[in-house]
Amino acid sequence: MIFASHRNIAVKKSLAATLITGLCSAGLLATHAHAQTPGAAQNSFFHQGDILLRGRVIGVLPQNFSSTVSVIGGQVRTTDQIAPELDLSYFLTDHISVEAIAASTRHEVWASHTQIGRVDVGAVWVLPPTVTLQYHFSPVGAFQPYLGAGITVAFFYATQPAGPIVSKVGFSNSIGPALQAGIDYRLNDHWFANFDVKQIFIDTKARINGGAITAKTSLSPTVVGAGIGYRF
Secondary structure, three states: OHHHHHHHHHHHHHHHHHHHHHHHHHHHHHHHHHHHHHOOOOOOOOOOOOEEEEEEEEEEOOOOEEEEEEEOEEEEEEEOOEEEEEEEEEEEEOOOEEEEEOOOOOEEEEEEOOOOOEEEEEEEEEOOEEEEEEEEOEEEEEEEEEEEEEEEEEEEEEHHHHHHOOOOOOOOOOEHHHHHHHHHHHHHHOOEEEEEEEEOOOEEEEOOOOOEEEEEEEOOEEEEEEEEEEOO
């Protein structure tokens, strides 16, 4: 079981790295291809002052890169989750925008490989509003890739202890950097399809049964999303 757990973490890390690297490469290739295309007709799909509203379906994949559990030992684990997401972008220039992202997900939390086996900790909702500054590369065909970096503030709320071992649990809020890569696909002058990957770096500390046991984990979720956007 330990080896299986480590394999799952390795697969998640590999998936996150592959997605982000692939999208970053796509952005660089798009810029190079645009530069090599004679008479490239359009410098950007978007223009200064544009507002882009997107709705996505996202998969939130906590990486749990490292974790500790006091007293009983073990490792912190959290479930993946699928949820709707809404984001709003404002274009400062034809290529630079600020994006604000909002979504909330509920995750089950447990400790594995402890001295007393698996311990179900409970469930918690996470609200991680994120703001990124994005650079949108010149489009190639109907595709326009972008890269972004920013900050995430994660709020943990509506906790539910699993019982009977865990009767009370609380999670600390967190703040950390976020990296982003994505591609917009132009459907017409106003509508766009979108694929986006974010890597968010946040930690949290859980106080169990009033602090009798504490657990720390580097959640650092990878967020993969696809959806549609409308330009105003």
